[in-house]
Amino acid sequence: MVNNINQLLEKARAAHDAGDWSRVLQCLQKLIQEENALDPEIVKNQAYLLELALSILEMGDFQQRWEIAKVFVRLGNVAITPLIDILQDEDASELRWYAVRILGDLKNPKAIASLVEFLQTTDDEELKAIAAAALGQIGQSAIAALSELLTSVDTRILAVRSLSYIRQPEIITPLLNVVQDPLVEIRAIAIEALSSFHDSRIPPILLNALTDVAAAVRREAVLGLSVRTDLHQELDLLAKLQPRLYDFNLEVAQAAAIALSRIGSDEAAKHLFIVLISPPTPIKLQLEIIRALSWMKTLSGLEYLQQAFNQLSYTTLWLEIVTVLGRVSDSTLTASSTEILLSIVRSQHPAVEIASIKSAIALSLGQLGNIEAIEPLISLLADNNQVVRLHIVAALKNLAPETAYQQLQQLLNNPTLTPDLRKGVTAALAEW
Template sequence: MLETLDAIASAVTQADWILVNQQLQQLLDKKDATQADDNELEQAVAIAMQVMRVGDFQTRWDVAKIFPKIGEKSIVPLLEILEDELADFEIRWFALRILGEFNQPEIIMSLVKLLEQTQEEDLAMMSAQILAKIGKPAITALIELVKPDKSRLLAVKALAQIRHSEVIEPLLLVVNDSIPEVRFTAIEALSSFHQKSLIPVFIKALKDPEAKVRKEAIIALKMRAYLKQEFDLVNHLQPLLYDMNSEVCQQAILALGCMKDDVAMMALFKILNFHNTALFLKQEAIRALNWSGSLLALDYLKKGLESSDITVSEEIIAVLGRPESAELNSYATSILINFLHSQREITHKSQIKLAIATSLGELGDLRALPYLEKLALDDDSRVKLYAKAAIKSVNSEQ
């Protein structure tokens, strides 16, 4: 084999990469690489790597087929290229593609690091695909890496990329881990599995000391609104409306909106009226009530119009123009007409009149025409314009 390697090395000096590639291929076809000594394999790897660095795309494509035949001696130099952020993208892409043929723990960990750190979308996508392709062998290797503290986080992140039911058990082992990032990653990964047995895990995570774990648990439960009665999800979620973290509050609002439940709607109305609720959360609560798509939800939105906050009223008027079902159009129209007819001080604000004109136009109810005609005579030119556009919209729908 050494004589052949010398001949290949000679071809290397002449930069005849096609010949180098052909001879390497023939050499490894004739002789099982596992029978060669370490020195011979290292030389073969070095030559193949040189071809990778200077060859064109087709040459690299051809030589890529040789590395799996060389075996595990290829792994370290390929990992060095893959982890070198300054290396040529195409070479890193080929290194990643070749490494996908091996099922070694160090490769799996490297793929996870790449997913975490790379700015190259194509590399990240391929890393995830390779992890999924490795599948069961990857899971077996990663379970062992979950045990040591120094490798646990990366191992859990790698398991999270493999959406296979066999990762559930090892992920359940770390949902109470001392490292918040480990708990978060485990909950996020488990949320993609729809076994009922996982619901208590998500419910428990609602009380996790780390905000992003609580948030992820809410998202998991939001996707399981169909189990709201069996697991009393609304009552478990309600306390999170008043969480210290605003992102947790926001997700709790969204989740309760998905429940389409009378108790959930009452809770959303309470957070809408709570004086300490941030404005953006009030706006989320308004939209969530609208998603509930019921007369009760519209009743709460009607009561919400009693707010003195003009931005809150404007948001409510806007969502009333977009009810979740056609059956609610008539009631939404009545609410807006009555609000405009109330002559409350807020109804004289131009931005409120603009919002009402827009929503009445979207609803398309003929009962709105007299009110829109009056708005078309308003002193504010923008209100006039919006009202006239709404009149056209209503008439066009008849």
């Protein structure tokens, strides 16, 4: 073992002198393997191993620097001081980026202190963000140091951002202290992070944030409450979230639609429907509500989609409705979804004359898998649009290819068949 380690050290030294950083890296990776950790030769040469690693960090290419970072972590605390020196060297350029990441991986109190100090002193916003992320990855041991940074206006946002990365219960108390901070970004980050925890102190904070003057904070509050449907009766979430459907900020209103869909009650569906068919509602919000009604997986949600199809007048919205109806996967609702689509086919609704709508209906019926749709689909083959016919053929094949094929062949023998449908059936058989 000793001879092997000495040989690797000699190879590493020769490669270093020749500037062969790839070979130096390979030697170091073998030398710092776990089985070598306590070997006297490794302990004796630890300073030299560190020197080699620093050389690669300074002279290597991107991939070599990325790989050597893992070696620094294995070297442990001996690497902290030279890495801090790099961190404090404003001329070290991109090396500081690697130093920050490695110090974060070391998770040592001295490394934490250096990163916290770096956050307080550097003007480089990119490096600040990386340092904040590194502290977040360190976890619980960094919480105390980061909590102290909350007291300073200059470091509060970075401290909040770092704490938000940690996602351990210990961050709740310090973050509760900044939910009323004057800075919008701090409030939004704190609300978002707190939403990850099931703690009795948090729901009142989220409810209060629903009326925050900043849209970003309101949105995070809505999203946070949307995952607490277990409390929807206790907190009367339907009444609290429904007004946000009318929020001046579109993203807040869209988040409210998603939140109500998760509550999943008939009353929630009703509120969504009212906003959906309201003329002033932006089309982006209407599309989100259409999806929300389908996500609810309730019969009332599907029925409201059917009503909306008959009351709305935009092709984009019609198309979205027939599309989401085809994505219904709940076995108790697929029959109802199929019937709604078939009722649209049988109706005199102007949407049925639009090729894209007709294609989407065919696709959705094929996805739902109900063979009752075979005859109605065949009747749509009278359409002269080749794309529509191709979608219908694909849907028929998806439903029951043998049955559909037989029905198409039988139709050709029907003397009362209209010319357009005969042409469509013939084309469909040719595509089979």
